[in-house]
Amino acid sequence: MGTLSLPPQATRVGLAVDVAAFAMHAGELRVLLVQRGELPHARDWALPGGFVQPGEALHEAALRELRTETTVELEPRHLEQFYTFGEPSRDPRGRIVSVAHLAVLPHGTVRVTGGGHTLGADWFPAHHPPRLAFDHAAILDRAIGRLQLRLEYANLALEFLPDAFTLPELQTVYEGVLDRSLDKRNFRKRILAQGILAASGERRSGVGRPAQLYRRAKGARTAAL
Amino acid sequence: MGTLSLPPQATRVGLAVDVAAFAMHAGELRVLLVQRGELPHARDWALPGGFVQPGEALHEAALRELRTETTVELEPRHLEQFYTFGEPSRDPRGRIVSVAHLAVLPHGTVRVTGGGHTLGADWFPAHHPPRLAFDHAAILDRAIGRLQLRLEYANLALEFLPDAFTLPELQTVYEGVLDRSLDKRNFRKRILAQGILAASGERRSGVGRPAQLYRRAKGARTAAL
Numbered sequence: 001m002g003t004l005s006l007p008p009q010a011t012r013v014g015l016a017v018d019v020a021a022f023a024m025h026a027g028e029l030r031v032l033l034v035q036r037g038e039l040p041h042a043r044d045w046a047l048p049g050g051f052v053q054p055g056e057a058l059h060e061a062a063l064r065e066l067r068t069e070t071t072v073e074l075e076p077r078h079l080e081q082f083y084t085f086g087e088p089s090r091d092p093r094g095r096i097v098s099v100a101h102l103a104v105l106p107h108g109t110v111r112v113t114g115g116g117h118t119l120g121a122d123w124f125p126a127h128h129p130p131r132l133a134f135d136h137a138a139i140l141d142r143a144i145g146r147l148q149l150r151l152e153y154a155n156l157a158l159e160f161l162p163d164a165f166t167l168p169e170l171q172t173v174y175e176g177v178l179d180r181s182l183d184k185r186n187f188r189k190r191i192l193a194q195g196i197l198a199a200s201g202e203r204r205s206g207v208g209r210p211a212q213l214y215r216r217a218k219g220a221r222t223a224a225l
Numbered sequence: 226m227g228t229l230s231l232p233p234q235a236t237r238v239g240l241a242v243d244v245a246a247f248a249m250h251a252g253e254l255r256v257l258l259v260q261r262g263e264l265p266h267a268r269d270w271a272l273p274g275g276f277v278q279p280g281e282a283l284h285e286a287a288l289r290e291l292r293t294e295t296t297v298e299l300e301p302r303h304l305e306q307f308y309t310f311g312e313p314s315r316d317p318r319g320r321i322v323s324v325a326h327l328a329v330l331p332h333g334t335v336r337v338t339g340g341g342h343t344l345g346a347d348w349f350p351a352h353h354p355p356r357l358a359f360d361h362a363a364i365l366d367r368a369i370g371r372l373q374l375r376l377e378y379a380n381l382a383l384e385f386l387p388d389a390f391t392l393p394e395l396q397t398v399y400e401g402v403l404d405r406s407l408d409k410r411n412f413r414k415r416i417l418a419q420g421i422l423a424a425s426g427e428r429r430s431g432v433g434r435p436a437q438l439y440r441r442a443k444g445a446r447t448a449a450l
Contacts, residue, residue: 004265006319010239010276014231015311015322040229051235054320058311084309084324086240086283093229095279097240097322099309 014096017062018049018085018136020143021076021103022126023110024160029147029176031126031140032105034069034118040092041133043119047140049098050116062101070112070121076103077159082146083139090135100139102146104159127179147177155196158216164200166211167191196220239321242287243274243310243361245368246301246328247351248335249385254372254401256351256365257330259294259343265317266358268344272365274323275341287326295337295346301328302384307371308364315360325364327371329384352404372402380421383441389425391436392416421445 006012021032033045048069052061059079066072079101086097114120124130126144129137150156157173158165171187191197198217203210231237246257258270273294277286284304291297304326311322339345349355351369354362375381382398383390396412416422423442428435 004318006239006321007276010241010321011279012237013240013277014235015238015320016235051232052238052311054236055313057313058309081309084283084306086277086324088280088282094231095240096231096235097324099311099322 011095013086014091014094015052016049016096016098017052017058017065017101018047018098018139019062019066019101019103020047020140021066021070021072021105022143022147022160023105023107023123024173024176025107025123027172027176029126029144029179030123031129031143032066032070032072032112033122033124033129033132034114035120035122036133037114037117037119044133045124045130046133047100047136048118048121052099058099059101062099062103066103068116069114069118071115072105072110072112072121074105074110076105078102078104078156080146083142085135085139087135098139100143102143104156106160106162144177151177155194155216155220158196164202164204164213164215166204166213168211170197170214236320238311239316239319240277241274241321241323242277242283242290242326243272243323243364244287244291244326244328245272245365246291246295246297246330247368247372247385248330248332248348249398249401250332250348252397252401254351254369254404255348256354256368257291257295257297257337258347258349258354258357259339260345260347261358262339262342262344269358270349270355271358272325272361273343273346277324283324284326287324287328290341291328293341294339294343296340297330297335297337297346299330299335301330303327303329303381305371308367310360310364312360323364325368327368329381331385331387369402376402380419380441380445383421389427389429389438389440391429391438393436395422395439 023030034048036042036044036046048066050065081099082102084099088095112121160173161169167188175182196217197214200213200215202213204213248255259273261267261269261271273291275290306324307327309324313320337346385398386394392413400407421442422439425438425440427438429438
């Protein structure tokens, strides 16, 4: 029995990762994009991403590409692989399969500059992005869909916020991800009924009445799935 | 500008699909496995799967491998890609990335025989499988986890049943997928409250009282996600 090797019938493909990294800013869901410096789709905006290196795990490649291409220094609060895009014609350079990842960053004000082969990096409204390279509009659509599902059955919304936050701030995350307004009373009732929040006892002064601050309840299921 | 081609830094990998195909039989969740006829892991049981062909979409490859390797003639009631396994050392032949798919078949009594390069195909208890090749035990675990999530927020359970079914039959699917018993009264109450079932008006005679038959309610969200 000889050395094992890839059988001749195995299609060789290029293996890539792309990352849809989201954050909230001023009540808006934002996505981090880079401007491509190379062909194909040079000067178009795209999700950060690139080829997986030999010996590198998929999530390691996703973190490396996010850091290198956007220079973002924040650690993602959540990173998950959500879908693999493998349509044969999705890239004009040949068959390139992209394992798409979803990331949540703590806030969308952090300064980014383009790194690697990019011309720049910036935050854009996730529901109204510019024209995107390759099939990245479809990847972004599906990433937003996954984010919306995660609001439903995991408390991923908390990952967008600081440790202590007000109910209106939490409502803003839901509205930003869902891209629609919610009724304040119903939201309050539903979210408190889930038992994932604990009143911190502190209050934050604002324009009107000082608002109660909440934290994640001890033992509440985290978004890690 | 020359012809575009895969850049030299792109890692070339073998692209494969694997399919965890489930069905219910005698109150038990079963998974369809094939016995490998080739190295590596010859004679071990494995999920049906293999290399994607040039020009073939991922879900097409999943359906083709399922049919070819198991000779199953039923159409899956549900097919979804659920995770991509890309650990560098998962296959001794080289870097092979597997896009794993989850399928639900109408019932687990259908006769299967091995096709392609397999030595055979058969149904096994999904929660108590034999020793599996490669990282297929991890793939099966994650497939069962996804199936359990799908019970929670999509009515995938109905895909395991004929068009008309009794509540005890539906409870059996939940118990089979979750691998634990459920309280009959609570189950009845919770499932009817979801509004996904409609009483068909017919009854099926059994050992005791004739049982009410249910169908999917019109307009109920289907499992397609």
